[in-house]
């Protein structure tokens with residue numbers, strides 16, 4: 001028991017979601033010694049899908065982290081209904097068992113009254129009643145803690161991330177190497193390299209929606225736009241509402257063409273959707289690639305300038321800041337801490 005409380009103490013010191021998940025699995029591995037323990041997180045969206053998978057495999061001599069990258073591409077994940085007991089655990093919010101061997105037990109992960117994932121163990125023998133109760137108890141504390149974190153990090157209207165957690169995510173993405181643009185030469189030469197992107201999305205003529213239909217309907221439009229974002233962008237992308245009718249996306253590893261395509265797919269999804277009472281609305285968006293030494297405000301400003309350009313050109317369009325610089329429509333006053341580039 002003392003051991004379990006120590007683990008919980010360490011868990012609730014963490015604020016980083018990925019570390020938190022990893023630490024939960026390590027605690028369960030240390031307390032129950034399963035052959036493996038895996039955490040599947042469900043993602044928002046229609047159709048429903050798995051958002052990430054994190055697995056710890058216990059070996060005889062060493063503990064090996066298997067598939068440890070918490071951000072797993074959606075394409076690499078199994079289908080939601082591939083494992084019927086796992087799918088049932090998610091749908092019913094109840095523990096499920098498969099006799100094995102190895103014995104399989106699936107525990108629903110709850111947060112804020114919703115099932116948000118499934119934690120599963122493979123064990124040589126079926127879990128004892130005490131072991132199952134221990135895991136259930138840890139998941140309860142973990143779920144409550146996550147709901148508290150969600151409350152402080154999420155926008156209450158749309159459920160998207162709020163501005164508060166943006167800077168940390170931004171710097172984490174930059175540090176992840178692959179995303180940082182190495183410099184102007186690369187930017188000039190080609191647009192074929194996968195980097196990370198920041199996009200600003202702004203609803204067109206949103207003031208008219210409020211003026212004509214009232215704030216409540218305006219709020220519903222914001223909520224529906226957030227839902228369209230959830231189903232249109234990848235699970236590995238981070239979606240924010242910065243306030244008002246302004247949304248921000250951190251897009252992982254994409255070329256310029258792919259980034260523009262992702263935002264254009266979203267633009268078309270919004271245009272095609274009929275909002276109750278309001279009908280069709282449109283959005284304008286601007287994207288920019290993250291650079292070495294970038295800051296959240298510098299990147300945001302570049303994307304915002306591209307959005308402003310989209311508005312000026314008639315709205316309902318997506319522009320990349322880099323393309324606008326190439327064609328001479330915008331100046332690149334680089335604020336990443338380096339030399340003035342143009």
Ligand SMILES: Nc1nc2c(ncn2[C@@H]2O[C@H](COP(=O)(O)OP(=O)(O)OP(=O)(O)O)[C@@H](O)[C@H]2O)c(=O)[nH]1
Nearest residue numbers: 202203204205206207208210215218219243244245
């Ligand atoms: N319903 C609702 N409206 C909001 C919220 N936050 C900001 N707004 C409204 O969003 C509108 C933003 O309008 P503007 O910035 O003038 O821009 P716009 O009408 O969207 O026009 P363009 O951006 O130029 O296409 C204002 O009317 C704000 O009152 C909110 O949380 N809910």
